[in-house]
Amino acid sequence: MLISIIIPVYNAEKTLSKCLDSVKNQTYQNLEIILVNDGSSDQSGLICDEYSRKDDRFTIIHKKNGGVSSARNAALRIANGKYIGFVDPDDWIEPCMFEKLYKLIVEHHADMSICGYFKEKEDGKLLNNITESHTICYNQHEALDVILDSESVKGYLWNKLYSIDVIRANNIMFNEEIHFCEDLLFNCQYILNSKTIINDTTPYYHYIIHENNASQSQFSLKKLTSLNALEIIINLLNGTESVDSTKFKNYYMHMNISLLMNAMQKKKCNKNLRVNLKKNLFKFKVNSLSNKSVKLSCIIGRINVRFLYFVWKSFSKMS
Incomplete structure (x- = not known):
């Protein structure tokens, strides 16, 4: 064959x-x-x-x-x-x-x-x-x-x-x-x-x-398209019986927060990008997220993105 x-x-x-x-x-x-x-x-x-x-x-x-x-x-x-x-x-x-x-x-x-x-x-x-x-x-x-x-x-x-x-x-x-x-x-x-x-x-x-693997980069405009891929997957799974999309929603929110935080750190987060990525924090209901750290980060980011960035940066230094 x-x-x-x-x-x-x-x-x-x-x-x-x-x-x-x-x-x-x-x-x-x-x-x-x-x-x-x-x-x-x-x-x-x-x-x-x-x-x-x-x-x-x-x-x-x-x-x-x-x-x-x-x-x-x-x-x-x-x-x-x-x-x-x-x-x-x-x-x-x-x-x-x-x-x-x-x-x-x-x-x-x-x-x-x-x-x-x-x-x-x-x-x-x-x-x-x-x-x-x-x-x-x-x-x-x-x-x-x-x-x-x-x-x-x-x-x-x-x-x-x-x-x-x-x-x-x-x-x-x-x-x-x-x-x-x-x-x-x-x-x-x-x-x-x-x-x-x-x-x-x-x-x-x-x-x-x-060292130059594209996947190792924490932020790039092309990496934003990962959110489009995950949204397509979630929509596909939502139309399928017996398949839970919760893990993909967690992954989407984790990716969105990571991109937002790293864009702010690298000073590549213009107003339009920040507005769009913050808007994405409201895409799913908080109780549809199962990961506790993702859920908490999502809640903080909805209230104040700059405070989330302060918390994220503080934990990054500790790790």
């Missing part, structure tokens, strides 16, 4: 070869590896071309820069595989990863398979705790209930294998207007159209934390 692996590439020349070698050398060999060079200005495009010349399983798309969602969508449109996997160009994977993910789907008749991951620094220092491996089977409601929990399903793309039939039958694509939490949105839409999700917590993916 053909598996298409999608790798969006943008200015990744320093890490790309290690990533591509780890994909090329998978024990599961029936692969279509789609590299999307998203307008790189370094040598990434040439590296992609070199791998394509040496291995005909590689397909290259060279396009103008449009962002990671645009790159992934371009690959999804041409993918020939029965199953779809995603890898980021600054990470790498264990040789057996896609063999294990495929076997999980076959053995459990699942729509999605998931594996654990190593979270590590560039020097290899491990940042997450690796616990004893176990396998868990979820239905869609159970998967959505735990997707935000630590050491669980998580909203990442790169530790999962998806069915192209589910994606195309339900027209699930990446929202190109959303630059953060676009992966979480994609996964929630996918899971809502799935029956069985199987998770083997054994780590096969190496997620590398770089």
Whole structure:
């Protein structure tokens, strides 16, 4: 069975070869590896071309820069595989990863398979705790209930294998207007159209934390789009029986408060932005929030944003 692996590439020349070698050398060999060079200005495009010349399983798309969602969508449109996997160009994977993910789907008749991951620094220092491996089977409601929990399903793309039939039958694509939490949105839409999700917590993916990782930034205008993603998810879940959206409301409010506080700290919070982010504090009823610190912060922020900032800054110094 053909598996298409999608790798969006943008200015990744320093890490790309290690990533591509780890994909090329998978024990599961029936692969279509789609590299999307998203307008790189370094040598990434040439590296992609070199791998394509040496291995005909590689397909290259060279396009103008449009962002990671645009790159992934371009690959999804041409993918020939029965199953779809995603890898980021600054990470790498264990040789057996896609063999294990495929076997999980076959053995459990699942729509999605998931594996654990190593979270590590560039020097290899491990940042997450690796616990004893176990396998868990979820239905869609159970998967959505735990997707935000630590050491669980998580909203990442790169530790999962998806069915192209589910994606195309339900027209699930990446929202190109959303630059953060676009992966979480994609996964929630996918899971809502799935029956069985199987998770083997054994780590096969190496997620590398770089100093310049975009996700490490505490505030950016693009990061504000995470709120749009979460609002879409909450609306989807509110229209679904047996799925509780409370955790997503907590996450939305936590993200909104974090963005507001960090924007104020970095002096990037103009009047319009402050007004809009404060307005978001009223989006949900306080009693619909279950996290006590989020609930308290929301109440304080509704009364006085500057006082919330004073409290937040004081606790930040203590931690």
